[in-house]
Amino acid sequence: MKIVFEKTNGLTEVPMRYCPGCGHGVAHRLVAEVMEELGVTKRTVAVVPVGCSVFMDEYVNCDGIQGAHGRGPAIATGIKRSKPETVVISYQGDGDLASIGMAETIHSASRSENITIIFINNAIYGMTGGQMAPTTILGMRTTTSPAGRRAEINGFPIPMCELLSSLEGASYLARAALDKPAHIIRAKKYIKKAFETQIKGKGFSMVELLSPCPTDWGMTPKDAVERIRQEMIPRYPLGVFRDWEAEEKAKKEEKAAV
Amino acid sequence: MPSKGKIEVDIVRCKGCELCILACPQDVLALSDTFSASGYYPAYMKNPENCTGCALCAIACPDVAITVWKEERKGDLING
Ligand SMILES: Cc1ncc(C[n+]2csc(CCOP(=O)(O)OP(=O)(O)O)c2C)c(N)n1
Ligand code: SF4
Ligand code: SF4
Ligand code: SF4
Numbered sequence: 001m002k003i004v005f006e007k008t009n010g011l012t013e014v015p016m017r018y019c020p021g022c023g024h025g026v027a028h029r030l031v032a033e034v035m036e037e038l039g040v041t042k043r044t045v046a047v048v049p050v051g052c053s054v055f056m057d058e059y060v061n062c063d064g065i066q067g068a069h070g071r072g073p074a075i076a077t078g079i080k081r082s083k084p085e086t087v088v089i090s091y092q093g094d095g096d097l098a099s100i101g102m103a104e105t106i107h108s109a110s111r112s113e114n115i116t117i118i119f120i121n122n123a124i125y126g127m128t129g130g131q132m133a134p135t136t137i138l139g140m141r142t143t144t145s146p147a148g149r150r151a152e153i154n155g156f157p158i159p160m161c162e163l164l165s166s167l168e169g170a171s172y173l174a175r176a177a178l179d180k181p182a183h184i185i186r187a188k189k190y191i192k193k194a195f196e197t198q199i200k201g202k203g204f205s206m207v208e209l210l211s212p213c214p215t216d217w218g219m220t221p222k223d224a225v226e227r228i229r230q231e232m233i234p235r236y237p238l239g240v241f242r243d244w245e246a247e248e249k250a251k252k253e254e255k256a257a258v
Numbered sequence: 259m260p261s262k263g264k265i266e267v268d269i270v271r272c273k274g275c276e277l278c279i280l281a282c283p284q285d286v287l288a289l290s291d292t293f294s295a296s297g298y299y300p301a302y303m304k305n306p307e308n309c310t311g312c313a314l315c316a317i318a319c320p321d322v323a324i325t326v327w328k329e330e331r332k333g334d335l336i337n338g
Binding site for chain 2: 001002004006007008011013016018019020021022023024025026029059163178179180184185214221222225
């Protein structure tokens with residue numbers, strides 16, 4: 001028999017210290033496999049966030065730098081502009097990307113900065129004990145919305161792919177879920193396309209991953225992936241929101257038609 | 259005939275989350291009733307004869323604890 005699946009060399013031998021069933025592990029694997037498949041591991045720099053994934057650089061075999069909370073896109077901008085040959089990713093949670101770091105997120109997209117953001121949307125602040133995030137869905141109980149998030153008091157959840165898709169500079173935007181193998185396989189395709197967007201110099205790319213946080217959701221890992229299916233995907237539909245390649249093709253066809 | 263496969267769980271990495279069990283279409287996997295040095299009940303092959311080497315368990319595993327082997331046939335993909 002031959003091996004059809006094994007741990008990629010894009011990951012180190014260090015076992016990940018996430019909770020059982022945490023989506024960060026799947027996201028790390030997908031990023032690591034894409035780096036290996038594109039042969040860019042040694043020239044990739046991961047800007048890792050404040051949040052549960054703060055030690056990501058111990059688990060992936062590329063270079064790493066730890067940013068201040070929410071500032072990943074600004075740091076990634078600096079690295080990419082001064083060393084354009086590097087592949088730069090900013091890995092961020094939803095507290096990091098959509099709350100304290102919202103300005104950096106929006107402006108790096110509007111500048112079409114040639115970086116790739118991997119955005120883990122687990123609808124909660126994981127590391128600090130499960131507070132409400134900008135992405136917490138209505139009705140979801142968190143430590144700061146114990147009766148469930150209510151629009152009248154807490155506002156509505158922010159769909160980041162939809163929000164950024166109106167910006168000219170957003171070259172590639174896609175959302176996938178990490179709840180089941182079919183969706184995880186799709187997530188990897190999106191991540192690969194985002195890396196290729198950057199390698200081809202096409203500008204800003206972001207892949208949003210709906211990701212389980214069983215611990216702060218107060219659920220078993222099985223119930224947590226079920227929640228993604230039942231509650232998150234209906235609010236955060238999966239798919240590609242912007243794709244420079246499809247848009248270039250459509251423009252060409254339009255020209256050819258006149 | 260479905261192809262034959264087998265898996266191996268790295269019990270240092272496995273955290274007993276059961277997501278591989280949920281993903282397996284062949285009811286191959288279960289959690290052990292003795293815990294590992296890491297303090298979890300790791301997954302193991304309860305029904306090894308059913309395994310087709312489809313790797314869905316490994317794709318679902320958040321801790322990259324599973325290695326999958328499959329009988330050689332043409333056109334198989336590695337890591338999905
Ligand atoms: C400037 C600053 N403000 C606040 C914090 C506290 N803090 C640490 S992690 C975190 C939120 C993490 O949530 P998220 O970004 O969603 O990532 P997750 O842990 O869920 O992966 C906060 C507010 C901090 N470390 N630095
Ligand atoms: S608290 Fe949530 S996001 Fe953080 S490691 Fe645990 S499951 Fe993962
Ligand atoms: S999915 Fe991975 S970590 Fe979870 S029980 Fe199965 S082998 Fe262990
Ligand atoms: S390879 Fe497929 S059949 Fe075998 S244990 Fe994994 S999911 Fe089940």
